[in-house]
Amino acid sequence: MISTKDKKTDFHLSLPEVHSSIEVPEGAGFWKKLRAFAGPGLLVAVGYIDPGNWATDIEGGSRFGYTLLTVILISNLFAMLLQHLALKLGIATGRDLAQACRDYYSKPVSMILWVLAEIAIAATDLAEVIGSAIALNLLFGLPLPVGVFFTVFDVLIVLYFQQRGFRIIESIVAGLMGLILLCFMYEMIVSQPSVSAMAGGLIPKMEIVTNPGMLYIAIGILGATVMPHNLYLHSSIVQTRAFRRDDVGKKSAIKFATIDSTASLALAFFINGSILVLAAAAFHNNGHFEVADITDAYHLLDPILGVSLASICFALALLASGQSSTLTGTLAGQIVMEGFLRIRLKPWMRRLITRAIAIVPALIVSMIYGERGTAELLVFSQVILSLQLSFAVVPLVFFTSSKTIMGSFANSSVLKILSWTVSLIIMGLNAYLLFVTLI
Template identity: 90%
Template structure:
């Protein structure tokens, strides 16, 4: 590891163009301060509802009803803790996770972690491309290859809004998240799920472990919940707030940023849970246990529920999910490259490189093999993310548990042990998921 003196003498701001760009009102009350800190949590939360999670939630609900709702709840609780560690690292040290890895690891190790982070971001972008292309196909009848190519244009949209301030980006993501919430509120209303069954589903059951099919899907939900790029992203974007950089200011910033993050991930839990509940109410309860595909779910919703808008809102939410994830993926790519390498590419070039890496496999598969293989590629992107996760989680827990790095904000003994337990569970499940997927 590098020395602390070296770190202090070679200091670079994370996302310098927006660093400390959002004012925090001095002497303001609780709610006004919370409003000033709100925003980064939503950008992180969209990573938990990206198109890569949809197929697993749909299959879990159609095959096993409400039983796996408890797994989504546990996944979100794990995510809340890890995102808390991420934001705490950024606020306490003034370094994002990528910068911290560069500061405290040797160059070969840092370079290796950068490569893995870039692979994770490319896999995330691949899921966004495929999800958006499927949504465009369902809503407007665009062939999948055309939909894949069409996603290139969101590069221009992202760049336009990035130049207009960080609050604009947060507002757009908040609007897209609101649209997704409204869509699934409608889906919940028309599907009329059983309240008692949902409440029962929140309680973990032993059959989740004893039933091999249920265990496989549960691992898919739990193991791929935390996205590696979100840990890099969150540690950076919390630094957009202009809070006092003394201990008191950092303590207050950590408190409000944690509230923002926890509430936002609560919304992500509602959306992921709604996808599973919708599948349980619409498919499992009507004997359609075989629905495991986004496209199949879209075509079956209207006739099963007896309404004319359920499918449209479902696809609209999918499109909003893909587009909101695109915004955060762009920022994560910039943070990772600048933090690990201190190379600053022009935003349009960085975005085109990332999107090009995602578009090529999606385009080839959609042209040569069609819809079924495209869905399988979506699942494969989640396997890649599972493989990368350990290499972001382990440094994060190590850094935030180190008093030399964190000072007074280092993890308490109880939080340190809890963080390691959760990290080992996630890593173990990801390893097992990868093993049985590749068999």
């Protein structure tokens, strides 16, 4: 897999000058520095609550109650570890994951990794297209094909805000994530879930492994939670901060970026957990065990909970989820293409290409098969993401474990063991998910 040419010796010599845009105040206190580093974590976190997560969380809650809440927790802990490695790679080397792969691996291997990364981004965009179209249908009654077509116009919105600076994008994403958070806080209040049952759901149970149906959904939740494109994205956008490039400055940057990332992913855990808890409280506890579709969940919420705003908040959060994920998907696409190929496409062209790849299958399926077909396509997009994950995780763990590449910031022995263990678990579970899906 590694090139026959030894690239380890010149890895750092090829580093470009990092053009940072947000100043980190020297000699400032803890909170001022944290505020300077805050932002990239939120952009990463929205990828963990995109519409692709909703279907698996809803099905898990409606079929098995609160039991699979522990799987969401474990998935988020995996995500926190992997995102820490991604930001550490970016800060310590000045290279994002795509650039590191291009520098270290042979050209054929780099091209394969690039293609796989592009497939993952297209699958992510497909989930965003379908989720946004479903939300528009639920909120405004737009037919699904029309909703899919309308998602083309978010290209113009993304481009407009990209030109106004990185902080603007971070602020928009923060606002959308805040809206999603408020919507699900309301849902938690009106659904009145059992606190003791939620606490019990956080404890791992052997039944999750021994019950084939539960295991299948558990792996689906894992595959929908940890996103490969987020590893490329985080390793790049963390470099938008202007910090000291010596070891002391890098160590401080890694600390504050990790706090930002971990806190943001904790919010993502609350939102993902809330979706499952809502499904458990509203559907499972009332005998609706087969709700596995976003549209069905929307139509059942108001009658079951007896409030008129539950379904509206649900659909509004879904729309905000799709739009926030669109912003980060665009950035990830640009980072991957420029990192692997050194090709700088104009943002509007890159966005249109990615969105066109997602719109075509979504439009065809929505026109021919309607709601049920788009729901199945949404699940299929998550299977694709699961298959691509290992090809981003393994290089990331390898690079961050190498002293030649990372210097004094290489993973410790304990972190190496933990990182490779998580990688093997992810690869094993995703291989099982593929096998079960095909068979």
